[in-house]
Amino acid sequence: xxxxxxxxxxxxxxxxxxxxxxxxxxxxxxxxxxxxxxxxxxxxxxxxxxxxxxxxxxxxxxxxxxxxxxxxxxxxxxxxxxxxxxxxxxxxxxxxxxxxxxxxxxxxxxxxxxxxxxxxxxxxxxxxxxxxxxxxxxxxxxxxxxxxxxxxxxxxxxxxxxxxxxxxxxxxxxxxxxxxxxxxxxxxxxxxxxxxxxxxxxxxxxxxxxxxxxxxxxxxxxxxxxxxxxxxxxxxxxxxxxxxxxxxxxxxxxxxxxxxxxxxxxxxxxxxxxxxxxxxxxxxxxxxxxxxxxxxxxxxxxxxxxxxxxxxxxxxxxxxxxxxxxxxxxxxxxxxxxxxxxxxxxxxxxxxxxxxxxxxxxxxxxxxxxxxxxxxxxxxxxxxxxxxxxxxxxxxxxxxxxxxxxxxxxxxxxxxxxxxxxxxxxxxxxxxxxxxxxxxxxxxxxxxxxxxxxxxxxxxxxxxxxxxxxxxxxxxxxxxxxxxxxxxxxxxxxxxxxxxxxxxxxxxxxxxxxxxxxxxxxxxxxxxxxxxxxxxxxxx
Numbered sequence: 403x404x405x406x407x408x409x410x411x412x413x414x415x416x417x418x419x420x421x422x423x424x425x426x427x428x429x430x431x432x433x434x435x436x437x438x439x440x441x442x443x444x445x446x447x448x449x450x451x452x453x454x455x456x457x458x459x460x461x462x463x464x465x466x467x468x469x470x471x472x473x474x475x476x477x478x479x480x481x482x483x484x485x486x487x488x489x490x491x492x493x494x495x496x497x498x499x500x501x502x503x504x505x506x507x508x509x510x511x512x513x514x515x516x517x518x519x520x521x522x523x524x525x526x527x528x529x530x531x532x533x534x535x536x537x538x539x540x541x542x543x544x545x546x547x548x549x550x551x552x553x554x555x556x557x558x559x560x561x562x563x564x565x566x567x568x569x570x571x572x573x574x575x576x577x578x579x580x581x582x583x584x585x586x587x588x589x590x591x592x593x594x595x596x597x598x599x600x601x602x603x604x605x606x607x608x609x610x611x612x613x614x615x616x617x618x619x620x621x622x623x624x625x626x627x628x629x630x631x632x633x634x635x636x637x638x639x640x641x642x643x644x645x646x647x648x649x650x651x652x653x654x655x656x657x658x659x660x661x662x663x664x665x666x667x668x669x670x671x672x673x674x675x676x677x678x679x680x681x682x683x684x685x686x687x688x689x690x691x692x693x694x695x696x697x698x699x700x701x702x703x704x705x706x707x708x709x710x711x712x713x714x715x716x717x718x719x720x721x722x723x724x725x726x727x728x729x730x731x732x733x734x735x736x737x738x739x740x741x742x743x744x745x746x747x748x749x750x751x752x753x754x755x756x757x758x759x760x761x762x763x764x765x766x767x768x769x770x771x772x773x774x775x776x777x778x779x780x781x782x783x784x785x786x787x788x789x790x791x792x793x794x795x796x797x798x799x800x801x802x803x804x805x806x807x808x809x810x811x812x813x814x815x816x817x818x819x820x821x822x823x824x825x826x827x828x829x830x831x832x833x834x835x836x837x838x839x840x841x842x843x844x845x846x847x848x849x850x851x852x853x854x855x856x857x858x859x860x861x862x863x864x865x866x867x868x869x870x871x872x873x874x875x876x877x878x879x880x881x882x883x884x885x886x887x888x889x890x891x892x893x894x895x896x897x898x899x900x901x902x903x904x905x906x907x908x909x910x911x912x913x914x915x916x917x918x919x920x921x922x923x924x925x926x927x928x929x930x931x932x933x934x935x936x937x938x939x940x941x942x
Contacts, residue, residue, distance in 0.1 A: 423525055430529045431516040438512045438536035441796065442505045442545035445803035447497045450813040452692065455548035456837040457864040459495050462486035474653055475862045477662040481589035482550035496845070500548040507552035508545030512536045514559040515765040521566050522728040523719075523773030526781075530772040530788045535765055537795035539699055539802050543689045544761060546803070550590050551690075551761050557587045558597065559765035562735060565601060568639055569608045569632045577635055581642035588647045592654065593739060593759045598640070600738030604731035605636040611727040662865045666752035674748035678740040681760045683709045685767055687798060689757065692808055696757025699798040712771050719774030732770040736763045811835075811926035816842035818920060818927045819894065823848055826892075830855050830885055832906065833898035837863040855906045857881050868900040878902070882909035887935040895931040907931070 451459070461472060462483045469487060470480040486503060493499040515535045519528025535541055544551035564580035584601075587594035609632035672680060684690060686708035688698040698705025719729035739762065743754040754760075776784055816839050819829070823843075828851040831839065836859070840852050854860040856871055856878060871878055882905055887893040893910065897903050910916060910933045917934070920927035 427516070427520065427525050427529055431513050431532045434516070434529075434532040434536040435509050435512040437533070437792075437796070438509050438541070438545070439505065441537065441542045441799045441803065442508050444800065445805075446501055446505070446546055448803070449806040449808065450810060451497050451500075451548065451838060451841055452808075452810045452812070453834055453838050454864065455500070456812075456841040458483065458486060458548050458550075459490070459500055459841060460837050460863055462490055463495065470650075470653070472861075474656045475660045475662065476864060477657055477660070478550070478591055479589045479650055479653075481586060482553055485553070486548070495841075501546055504547055504549065504552045505545050507556050508541055511541060511552060511556045511559065511765065514556050514563070515768060518559045518563040518566075518765060519769040519772060521563055521570075522732060523725060523769055524776065526784065527769065527773040527776040530776065530784070531765070531769045533788060533792045534772060534795065535768045537792045537799055538685075538764065538768070539687065539689050539795065539799045540684055540757075540761055540764060542799040543692070543802065547692070551758065554587070554591050554594070554759075554762045555764050557583055557590055558594070558762050561587055561597075562601070562604070562732075562766060565605060565636065565639075566608055568635050569605055570627070572627065572631065572635045577639040577642070580636075580639040581646065584640065584643035585646035587762075588643070589650065591759065591762065592657070593743065593753075593762055596739035596742045597735065597762070599742070600735040601636075601640070603734045603738065605633060607727050607731040607734065609633050609636070660862075661867060661870065662862065663751055663753055664867055665865055666747070666755045670752055670755055672756065674744040674754070677744045677747075677754045677756055678737065678760075679709075680756050681740060682712060682767075684757050685709075685764055686712050687795070689802060690761065691755065691757045699802060712767075715771045715774035717774070718778045719770055722774075722777035725773055725777050729770055729773060732766050732773075736766045736770065739763055810838065811929075812838035813842050815839055815896065815926055815930060816846060818923070819843065819930055820846045820848045822919065823850055823894070824892065825849065827851065828853055828885070828887065828891070828893045830893055830895045830906070831859075832896060832903040833868075833900055834863075834866050835896045835898070836860070839896060853885065855882065855885065856902055868902055871902050873901055873905055878905065879909060882906045883913070885933075886910060886913035887933055889935050891935055893933040895933060897929045897931050 461469060464472060464487075466484070466487055469483050473480055473483075486500065489503045490500065493502070512532050512535060516528045516532035519531035521528075523531075541552065541555075561580065561583040564576060564583055567576045568580050584597075587597065609627075609629050680696070683698050683705045684696055686698070687700045687705045688696060690696045698708075700708065716729075716733065719725050720733070722729070740754075740760055743759070747754045772788070775787055779787060812835060815835070819839075820843055823829070829839075829843075830853050832855050836852065836854055840850075843850060854863075859866050885893055885906065886909070893914070895903075895906065895910070895916075897907070907916065914933040914935045917932050918928060918930070919932055920930050
């Protein structure tokens with residue numbers, strides 16, 4: 403049964419005042435949203451725009467029709483970049499402006515999670531879920547990054563809530579909303595496709611739930627709808643979503659053959675079977691990746707203990723007869739994408755980067771866990787647990803946002819290079835320096851001729867693999883020679899230790915004098931090399 407998941411006398415909601423339960427739910431959700439906003443805004447610009455963010459800005463800054471086409475060699479769909487494109491047009495591409503969009507999605511995730519919880523586990527669980535996800539360090543972290551990782555769980559929570567509404571009540575408006583939201587998930591991230599089998603199982607479990615008794619607390623229920631009608635409506639909505647998504651499928655096939663996912667295999671060394679369990683630790687008390695390792699913010703075994711606690715609350719939700727089918731549906735919809743990604747990565751190619759893509763199912767798991775807590779605790783004990791829980795998560799989030807978590811070389815390199823650039827200078831980027839350095843140079847007001855080596859790296863600024871290139875390729879050597887500066891001109895090289903960079907420098911040394919103007923400053927400035935062609939400098 404889809405119901406409140408709580409016993410007699412526990413269905414009145416959080417009555418912290420004389421307000422009716424519905425108004426308490428709205429007020430409590432609003433307060434949780436304000437907590438989310440405050441946590442996300444604190445330290446929003448404490449660290450500079452880094453590679454992944456700069457790549458997102460570069461994609462979104464293209465002309466609108468070019469955005470989708472530019473993603474054929476990448477690993478994601480265009481919806482987030484389309485939205486970011488409009489946001490940049492309105493507010494610019496400063497660090498605060500581009501990150502505020504993720505803050506907005508993160509704040510909206512709070513009421514979306516509350517609505518999902520209210521429908522599937524009742525008001526108490528829904529309101530508690532809103533507070534827990536508002537303070538979640540992982541949600542706060544991704545609210546501060548110019549990426550799609552708060553839009554993705556937002557759309558997922560709304561999709562599952564509408565799925566339950568379709569199964570419960572049907573109706574063309576609910577079916578249309580479910581179809582649009584599901585297709586939006588797929589257009590936001592390719593991991594959204596992994597939701598589909600879980601949604602199918604979840605729809606079956608929800609549709610098979612017994613009709614509930616009257617629920618004064620406003621919990622969900624399937625009413626008296628026949629199983630066949632509920633499943634037909636779900637199939638209709640899913641078919642409509644697939645039809646909306648169909649134009650992107652040729653690009654998805656192109657991305658499936660691209661090499662952009664190889665970096666996951668380079669940085670992700672955990673065995674496939676451990677990946678979902680590590681994600682549970684992060685959901686409970688951790689943060690994802692900003693170029694470093696995903697980790698729990700609790701010392702010692704604290705993260706594992708919190709994850710075990712979450713597991714116990716999941717079992718409590720499944721044990722409660724009134725919450726069992728809804729709990730099973732949430733568990734299946736949470737676990738299926740994680741298990742599918744782990745299996746796919748083990749058998750074919752790595753797609754599971756712990757601490758990033760799985761944030762998609764965070765709101766589903768939070769609702770399941772708070773539903774379990776509501777099922778076993780009386781009102782006062784439940785309120786105390788949630789208060790302590792949210793306080794702990796808030797403290798972890800505040801500690802995380804108090805200082806930069808990682809230093810990135812690109813801002814320092816851009817600051818050093820910008821005053822040295824002259825009109826007509828070319829900057830040749832190797833490795834993965836270009837996206838972030840070009841962003842910071844342009845923000846400094848510098849005009850430059852930017853180029854990449856190897857040249858095709860300009861088409862996929864978010865990934866690079868030196869081993870893909872044959873050093874005896876005549877075309878690659880010709881491209882290196884083409885980088886030689888014209889008489890009196892200069893080419894700056896942002897150098898790496900890669901074999902392709904060494905090839906570039908070998909070819910440049912045959913036509914130009916190469917110096918290291920900032921060698922005395924040490925790293926990272928020492929990677930800035932200057933190639934100058936002999937001959938007079940042309941008149942400006």
